[in-house]
Amino acid sequence: MARSDPQNHAAGGDVEASGRRQFLKRSAFASAAIGAATLPTAANAADAAANLPPNVPEWMKAQGAGFLNPPYGQPSPFEKGVVRKLPDAPAAFPSATRTPLQNLFGTITPNGLFFERHHGGVPAINPDAHRLMVHGLVDRPLLLSMNDLMRYPSVSRVHYLECSGNSAAEWFRPAGKTAQDIHGLVSCAEWTGVPLSIILDEAGVKPEGKWLLAEGADAAAMTRSVPLDKAMNDALLVYAQNGEMLRPEQGYPVRLFLPGFEGNMSIKWLRRIKVGTAPFHTREETSKYSDLMPDGSARQFTFVMDAKSVITTPSGGQKLLQQGFHEISGIAWTGSGRIRAVDVSVDGGRTWREATLQGPVQSMALTRFRLPWRWNGEPAILQSRATDETGYTQPTRSQLIAVRGQNSLYHYNAIQSWRVAAGGEVTNVHA
Amino acid sequence: MARSDPQNHAAGGDVEASGRRQFLKRSAFASAAIGAATLPTAANAADAAANLPPNVPEWMKAQGAGFLNPPYGQPSPFEKGVVRKLPDAPAAFPSATRTPLQNLFGTITPNGLFFERHHGGVPAINPDAHRLMVHGLVDRPLLLSMNDLMRYPSVSRVHYLECSGNSAAEWFRPAGKTAQDIHGLVSCAEWTGVPLSIILDEAGVKPEGKWLLAEGADAAAMTRSVPLDKAMNDALLVYAQNGEMLRPEQGYPVRLFLPGFEGNMSIKWLRRIKVGTAPFHTREETSKYSDLMPDGSARQFTFVMDAKSVITTPSGGQKLLQQGFHEISGIAWTGSGRIRAVDVSVDGGRTWREATLQGPVQSMALTRFRLPWRWNGEPAILQSRATDETGYTQPTRSQLIAVRGQNSLYHYNAIQSWRVAAGGEVTNVHA
Numbered sequence: 003m004a005r006s007d008p009q010n011h012a013a014g015g016d017v018e019a020s021g022r023r024q025f026l027k028r029s030a031f032a033s034a035a036i037g038a039a040t041l042p043t044a045a046n047a048a049d050a051a052a053n054l055p056p057n058v059p060e061w062m063k064a065q066g067a068g069f070l071n072p073p074y075g076q077p078s079p080f081e082k083g084v085v086r087k088l089p090d091a092p093a094a095f096p097s098a099t100r101t102p103l104q105n106l107f108g109t110i111t112p113n114g115l116f117f118e119r120h121h122g123g124v125p126a127i128n129p130d131a132h133r134l135m136v137h138g139l140v141d142r143p144l145l146l147s148m149n150d151l152m153r154y155p156s157v158s159r160v161h162y163l164e165c166s167g168n169s170a171a172e173w174f175r176p177a178g179k180t181a182q183d184i185h186g187l188v189s190c191a192e193w194t195g196v197p198l199s200i201i202l203d204e205a206g207v208k209p210e211g212k213w214l215l216a217e218g219a220d221a222a223a224m225t226r227s228v229p230l231d232k233a234m235n236d237a238l239l240v241y242a243q244n245g246e247m248l249r250p251e252q253g254y255p256v257r258l259f260l261p262g263f264e265g266n267m268s269i270k271w272l273r274r275i276k277v278g279t280a281p282f283h284t285r286e287e288t289s290k291y292s293d294l295m296p297d298g299s300a301r302q303f304t305f306v307m308d309a310k311s312v313i314t315t316p317s318g319g320q321k322l323l324q325q326g327f328h329e330i331s332g333i334a335w336t337g338s339g340r341i342r343a344v345d346v347s348v349d350g351g352r353t354w355r356e357a358t359l360q361g362p363v364q365s366m367a368l369t370r371f372r373l374p375w376r377w378n379g380e381p382a383i384l385q386s387r388a389t390d391e392t393g394y395t396q397p398t399r400s401q402l403i404a405v406r407g408q409n410s411l412y413h414y415n416a417i418q419s420w421r422v423a424a425g426g427e428v429t430n431v432h433a
Numbered sequence: 434m435a436r437s438d439p440q441n442h443a444a445g446g447d448v449e450a451s452g453r454r455q456f457l458k459r460s461a462f463a464s465a466a467i468g469a470a471t472l473p474t475a476a477n478a479a480d481a482a483a484n485l486p487p488n489v490p491e492w493m494k495a496q497g498a499g500f501l502n503p504p505y506g507q508p509s510p511f512e513k514g515v516v517r518k519l520p521d522a523p524a525a526f527p528s529a530t531r532t533p534l535q536n537l538f539g540t541i542t543p544n545g546l547f548f549e550r551h552h553g554g555v556p557a558i559n560p561d562a563h564r565l566m567v568h569g570l571v572d573r574p575l576l577l578s579m580n581d582l583m584r585y586p587s588v589s590r591v592h593y594l595e596c597s598g599n600s601a602a603e604w605f606r607p608a609g610k611t612a613q614d615i616h617g618l619v620s621c622a623e624w625t626g627v628p629l630s631i632i633l634d635e636a637g638v639k640p641e642g643k644w645l646l647a648e649g650a651d652a653a654a655m656t657r658s659v660p661l662d663k664a665m666n667d668a669l670l671v672y673a674q675n676g677e678m679l680r681p682e683q684g685y686p687v688r689l690f691l692p693g694f695e696g697n698m699s700i701k702w703l704r705r706i707k708v709g710t711a712p713f714h715t716r717e718e719t720s721k722y723s724d725l726m727p728d729g730s731a732r733q734f735t736f737v738m739d740a741k742s743v744i745t746t747p748s749g750g751q752k753l754l755q756q757g758f759h760e761i762s763g764i765a766w767t768g769s770g771r772i773r774a775v776d777v778s779v780d781g782g783r784t785w786r787e788a789t790l791q792g793p794v795q796s797m798a799l800t801r802f803r804l805p806w807r808w809n810g811e812p813a814i815l816q817s818r819a820t821d822e823t824g825y826t827q828p829t830r831s832q833l834i835a836v837r838g839q840n841s842l843y844h845y846n847a848i849q850s851w852r853v854a855a856g857g858e859v860t861n862v863h864a
Contacts, residue, residue: 005601010784045838059558059562059563059650059704060650061556061557061558061650061651062556062650062651062652062654063652065553065554065652066551066553066554066555066556066557066651066652067554067555067557067648067681068527068554068555069519069527069530069549071516073516073517073518073519074516074517074545074546075517075544075545075547075680076505076506076545076548076677076680077505077544077545077677077680078558078560078678078680078681078686079557080559080560080685080686081678083504083678084678085504086504086505087498088501090502096499096500096790099500099504105677105678106673106676106677107587107589107625107672107673107676107677108589108623108624108625108673108675108676109589109623109676110541110623110675110676111437111676112543112544112675112676112677113506113508113543114505114506114545115505115506115676115677116506116508118506120497122497123496123497123498123499124497124498124499125492125493125498126492126497126498126510127490127495127509129509129511131490132490132812138569149754153758153759153760154760155803156538156760156762157759157791158538158539158540158791158801170460192539192541193539194538194539213460219490219492219493220492220493220497221492221493221494221496221497222496223493233677241538242537242538243539244541244543244675245539245540245541245542245543245546245662246508246512246515246537246538246539246543246546247508247509247512247515247536248509249507249509250498250507250509251508253507254509255509255511258470273490283579286464304659307594323580324584327584328584329586329587329857330587331587331641360588360589362793362795364793370589372586372587374586390851397742398650401853422768
């Protein structure tokens, strides 16, 4: 073992850990000794110096809890504040809950915290009675039970999903307080299902078939039009999420999944796919889910979600307790493939440093970025800026408004600014 | 769009989907039309042929359920059978529950279904009161609160974890019925935490320091010895699993994680790391977690878990309802890096075909494999055989016993055989 060789210390053999370690050395982090500088009490520090173990806590003195029955595990009671957030203002029928991004780590969103958006509530579907019909301009209409569908060849893919209405309040003012409030309508999971192309080939799409209508089995009969190119390229009929069957609020027992497209096109509780020649101009793609532009025209079918990022640690509502070393960490995503780079600024965009991306960087998946930072105790403005593999770079708020105006709610992807006050408080600002 | 070009249909642009499609064409799967052949009823088939949608189900006729409060989501009631399994035989204090591998998809195990193994029950730890001490042969002993620890640079890694006692009953007879019964002490998650090397550098390991003692804050004071090489290479101090803080039964608020090593070395509820010159010979690495060999000697410190795989669909306790197309699917893993290949046999090992691996294949992570198969209705013996990047290939049961004898419980990794009867029933056999 060569402990003096930094390469030997790199976790997983990639460049990330050694890069961090070089920063730590450069910044004299090692000699500053986070741990030693923050020993909780003098008595504990004396224990440590004397090489004694910490006091034996109460929970080591008696046998712990046995197994849960029913044996499906739950989070610690100490994490009871980490939940999807209902709207602050009571509503007759709230339609979305948000993921607590500021409390999460890595890239996978646990199913219990995956954001929700319903248009008619969550139907209670018996999977044995559910059917998926494929009809319209096809040679062989299909009516598939879940048993039928699940016999087909399957794939698993890690993808994010984002509501196109995510971050919408930011068009007007810094309305939300936390990353959850503002950007919590994005989450990420490992999805398993059948490539839609296989099912469409089984049905035999007629040459004049160019668009699909996808319909959900909820009370809203949620419907969207999908171009056949997308359906044949990477669309999935998904029945499992993060290893287990879909949760009810995510479309149990089967949903459409269109990687990188605005969330509500990935129709939940999917019951019907009809092949036609043209878009179907449904309710949710005419007045809603279209973008009113500055000249008064409406953009329709703005399917792809553009590159976006947000720093989650530290973020709005949190407080830096100490000067010195902090790790800035956040998530980036794009509907156009892979994230190529994330730059981070601590001075409101005057200067930027490139963050480390957690590999493997997957296409149309949340990508975790991290950057070491020494906070000197002065006010700072933290920003992150994502660039994707097409070369597209996330715009500033003024750049976005210059093109889009402020008439529409959807597809807000401007750079987020978090202000760190001298006291350490972090707040949402437009900078 | 060129719909007649198979390359255009490949999901995600990789070779997997197109490879599958070629199989489907070769095997006349497309003309056999799974869907059309299995239409649930003649009436439904007539509807489909007439291009009518399926009947409108009851759950579309009324608004669905609102949001859960507290808003932490749960599985569908129709999935209530998909749970961790307690032992069949009642025990005064059962010590393990098993993951329902046969009901899972992809590679991520949801936290609620991640296998459990406790030696003194699950302690109820207040994270604010928890401390991690680093002491022994170090220059600067540390006593870290969770706030201290979580300020350090972090990484996220997808890794499996397997109890070295997994599949132990198979040493003697085909005892278990399902993949869960037999092999359910393996699971996989995205872990986030601090590389242990950073903390050890902060403490400053003295030149004579070669081994660590890791101790848990449970009533068993679970302790294991860890070689310093491993600690400096890829060991993590993990606080998050699949995006959220660790569950109580997985070591909340912090555990050691040693990728590829036998599970109980990844000490849960970690409270103490002591650096010493030699192994500490704790209770759980002398009489337990050692391997009695045919010559009467005991192997100690058999840390690395060798390559292994199991077919999960179809698997023991399931039944094939129809002849024709089935997708064989399962999981493979190795403590020695990446899985290089998985071969599948349907004739008890006489002939083998190479399965498709779901990418990205990650080091020391579960790897999903899949192979298309047409069942002709005759009895069959299904087997999978993993090979890892070192060239090591999973042994047959007789090969394993020839080396290891049948005196010890740990590190069983032989090829699993599932017998498919003419009636479609799948059972656990030694073949």
